[in-house]
Amino acid sequence: MKPYNNKAWWLVLPVFVLVAFSAIIPMMTVVNYSVQDIFDPSTRYFVGTEWYREILSDPRLHDSLVRQFIYSFCVLAIEIPLGIIVALSMPRRGLGVPVSLILLALPLLVPWNVVGTIWQIIGREDIGLYGSLLNGLGVDYNYASSPRDAWITVLIMDVWHWTSLVALLCYSGLRSIPDVYYQAARIDRASSWAVFRYIQLPKLKNVLLIAVMLRFMDSFMIYTEPFVLTGGGPGTATTFLSQTLTQMALGQFDLGRAAAFSLIYFLIILLVTWVFYTAMTHNDDKG
Amino acid sequence: MSWMAWTLPTASFFVIIALMLVGMSIWQTVSPGHQRKGFLPISTTRGDRLFIGLLIAAYAHLLALALTGWPLWIVTLVCVAGLIALLKWG
Numbered sequence: 001m002k003p004y005n006n007k008a009w010w011l012v013l014p015v016f017v018l019v020a021f022s023a024i025i026p027m028m029t030v031v032n033y034s035v036q037d038i039f040d041p042s043t044r045y046f047v048g049t050e051w052y053r054e055i056l057s058d059p060r061l062h063d064s065l066v067r068q069f070i071y072s073f074c075v076l077a078i079e080i081p082l083g084i085i086v087a088l089s090m091p092r093r094g095l096g097v098p099v100s101l102i103l104l105a106l107p108l109l110v111p112w113n114v115v116g117t118i119w120q121i122i123g124r125e126d127i128g129l130y131g132s133l134l135n136g137l138g139v140d141y142n143y144a145s146s147p148r149d150a151w152i153t154v155l156i157m158d159v160w161h162w163t164s165l166v167a168l169l170c171y172s173g174l175r176s177i178p179d180v181y182y183q184a185a186r187i188d189r190a191s192s193w194a195v196f197r198y199i200q201l202p203k204l205k206n207v208l209l210i211a212v213m214l215r216f217m218d219s220f221m222i223y224t225e226p227f228v229l230t231g232g233g234p235g236t237a238t239t240f241l242s243q244t245l246t247q248m249a250l251g252q253f254d255l256g257r258a259a260a261f262s263l264i265y266f267l268i269i270l271l272v273t274w275v276f277y278t279a280m281t282h283n284d285d286k287g
Numbered sequence: 288m289s290w291m292a293w294t295l296p297t298a299s300f301f302v303i304i305a306l307m308l309v310g311m312s313i314w315q316t317v318s319p320g321h322q323r324k325g326f327l328p329i330s331t332t333r334g335d336r337l338f339i340g341l342l343i344a345a346y347a348h349l350l351a352l353a354l355t356g357w358p359l360w361i362v363t364l365v366c367v368a369g370l371i372a373l374l375k376w377g
Contacts, residue, residue: 056353
């Protein structure tokens with residue numbers, strides 16, 4: 001039998017070095033920071049698990065975590081069904097295909113801080129399109145003073161920015177379904193709902209899992225858009241985990257506590273990612 | 288390396304993790320393992336079981352810190368026993 005040639009592993013070496021410097025070494029440093037009280041690079045004291053104990057009983061973390069889960073749940077509950085509906089409504093042939101693809105890709109190209117700024121202006125109750133329209137209709141809307149309005153605006157902003165990603169993923173999944181399935185459905189005189197329920201949805205399962213995972217991870221780490229739009233307010237209504245962490249690390253320069261917080265945050269994301277990944281590969285294993 | 292703010296406990300932790308990964312690689316080379324189904328609800332490889340064991344250990348330590356006043360070495364011992372059981376029968 002011909003022996004395996006493992007020389008190709010050398011081609012992967014640059015990636016290992018890149019990951020080591022961009023992820024592993026910083027992660028090790030964060031672990032080191034999380035067990036010390038650091039005043040400056042030469043003045044630091046070992047405190048063991050003290051920061052973890054404090055962080056785990058910190059009501060700020062609990063509140064941010066609850067807000068974060070509610071936010072990610074709302075994002076998924078809105079963007080996934082809406083993305084499917086948009087993908088189902090998109091044309092399958094003709095000029096409409098490239099036009100709709102470009103239109104859908106546009107929000108994805110806008111940088112996060114610009115999205116926040118756009119919605120800061122759109123939402124203003126005096127000059128903003130959305131804010132002044134609502135106030136003109138008699139709805140008392142002000143995202144700067146009302147937590148409910150701030151939440152609605154942050155959610156609408158996320159939906160505007162990211163639903164097209166779900167739609168594009170679903171569209172690619174729909175395009176990969178062979179025509180014979182639809183022909184068989186036509187022969188059986190299946191209704192549109194039956195085609196969706198028994199052909200399209202099962203075929204979209206893997207694509208949807210990727211979409212759910214991407215949107216969960218991204219919404220769970222959201223920082224820039226709500227920071228630019230509301231600054232985390234009113235009060236702490238839209239202060240999510242990453243903003244709480246930034247306040248701790250950069251605002252208060254509390255590096256030890258922030259490092260412990262980061263690791264707990266990382267473990268939550270790691271667990272959820274693993275659950276999604278297992279769900280996906282487990283599904284593949286079963287065929 | 289001083290900018291990484293090393294301490295003896297964290298250095299020991301990473302050395303143990305690195306030794307585990309090297310040990311698992313050698314084990315896999317010497318005696319290749321396969322995906323199988325144990326008491327876990329999913330079929331897993333050795334690497335999967337190590338990862339699951341380490342993840343459970345991390346959460347067990349956090350839960351112990353958050354909810355109990357137990358000394359952490361007890362939790363660590365329980366987690367090591369759990370990890371061995373997971374690798375063997377998981």
